[in-house]
Amino acid sequence: MGKTNKSNRREFIGRLATIGGVLGLSPFTINRMLGSELTEFEGSQKLELEAEKAQATMVSTWNHGLIANKVGFEALAKGGSALDMIEAAARIVEKDAEGLSVGLGGLPDRDGIVTLDACCMDHLGRAGSVAALQDIMYPLSVARKVMEETPHVMLVGEGAKMFALEQGFESVNLLTEKAHEAWQKWKVKNEYKPVINIENHDTIGILALDHEGRLSGGCTTSGVSFKMHGRVGDSPIIGAGLFVDGNVGAATATGLGEAVMRTVGSFLVVELMRGGMSPQDACETAVKRIIDSMDVTDLQVGYLALDKHGNHGAHAIHGGFNYALTTEKSSELINASNG
Numbered sequence: 001m002g003k004t005n006k007s008n009r010r011e012f013i014g015r016l017a018t019i020g021g022v023l024g025l026s027p028f029t030i031n032r033m034l035g036s037e038l039t040e041f042e043g044s045q046k047l048e049l050e051a052e053k054a055q056a057t058m059v060s061t062w063n064h065g066l067i068a069n070k071v072g073f074e075a076l077a078k079g080g081s082a083l084d085m086i087e088a089a090a091r092i093v094e095k096d097a098e099g100l101s102v103g104l105g106g107l108p109d110r111d112g113i114v115t116l117d118a119c120c121m122d123h124l125g126r127a128g129s130v131a132a133l134q135d136i137m138y139p140l141s142v143a144r145k146v147m148e149e150t151p152h153v154m155l156v157g158e159g160a161k162m163f164a165l166e167q168g169f170e171s172v173n174l175l176t177e178k179a180h181e182a183w184q185k186w187k188v189k190n191e192y193k194p195v196i197n198i199e200n201h202d203t204i205g206i207l208a209l210d211h212e213g214r215l216s217g218g219c220t221t222s223g224v225s226f227k228m229h230g231r232v233g234d235s236p237i238i239g240a241g242l243f244v245d246g247n248v249g250a251a252t253a254t255g256l257g258e259a260v261m262r263t264v265g266s267f268l269v270v271e272l273m274r275g276g277m278s279p280q281d282a283c284e285t286a287v288k289r290i291i292d293s294m295d296v297t298d299l300q301v302g303y304l305a306l307d308k309h310g311n312h313g314a315h316a317i318h319g320g321f322n323y324a325l326t327t328e329k330s331s332e333l334i335n336a337s338n339g
């Protein structure tokens with residue numbers, strides 16, 4: 001083939017790959033469409049080999065990660081994407097009235113009001129987020145709607161609630177008796193101390209890789225208990241509580257949001273992976289960044305990361321941070337390293 005034809009063909013394949021990407025097709029699907037042309041398109045060829053190897057994997061923070069991952073895999077089995085796995089996993093935890101840190105039953109702020117933060121991001125870099133959302137049980141689903149139905153990334157407070165209602169979400173009282181009681185007890189001392197230790201934080205951060213090699217992530221929380229009304233943590237902030245780059249990997253955070261925001265933690269973890277670090281080394285380096293820049297005696301932060309090949313890692317400042325790792329073959333709770 002002449003030189004011109006060859007470069008024309010490369011250009012055509014490159015354009016097709018771009019269009020496929022915009023349409024949300026995985027590299028694997030694009031490559032199948034391109035057929036034998038791929039031998040000439042090294043970039044896609046490489047992606048195809050990796051995509052073929054993709055083993056669906058989910059990692060989620062804390063004990064509730066186990067049930068979350070189970071439900072996520074059920075969504076996958078029904079033909080869902082990585083983002084569907086994330087949403088299904090989040091919803092099962094958000095609707096659990098017993099959990100004191102996510103969705104229904106989450107501990108309120110110091111004025112007794114439950115406000116929720118959540119976000120999601122997919123393999124194409126699309127993102128949606130809600131913060132300080134009241135009276136809506138499924139904040140991560142609302143965040144997904146922000147991503148899919150609006151030209152924006154983030155809605156907050158009253159605007160986020162109005163949008164949720166417009167989208168058909170129900171208004172419910174999120175303050176359970178159990179959470180109300182805990183608030184009453186806290187009020188006796190009324191000590192405003194938004195520090196986080198191992199006992200009082202349980203945000204769920206969820207990362208998923210599906211069979212097509214698509215990565216997605218989500219994060220959902222009621223935030224630091226008895227926080228100031230209006231306080232927003234890292235969890236709904238793209239780059240802080242969550243970041244996904246479909247060509248590199250994904251990361252999520254749990255712990256004191258202020259420390260994560262100051263160091264743009266999840267973005268940092270993904271950028272370190274982009275530079276060649278393993279998910280484990282990237283989490284350790286991002287934790288070290290916090291340790292080196294502030295007094296961590298009273299604060300905990302844990303990072304969890306998953307790369308596009310399905311390798312994962314996790315690390316926290318102090319002991320006590322655990323996460324669930326699930327594949328089609330097994331599911332287990334793992335204690336993260338720390339220090």
Ligand code: ASP
Binds near residue numbers: 101222253256257
């Ligand atoms: N990161 C959350 C926040 O600061 C708290 C948590 O992880 O439980 O709002």
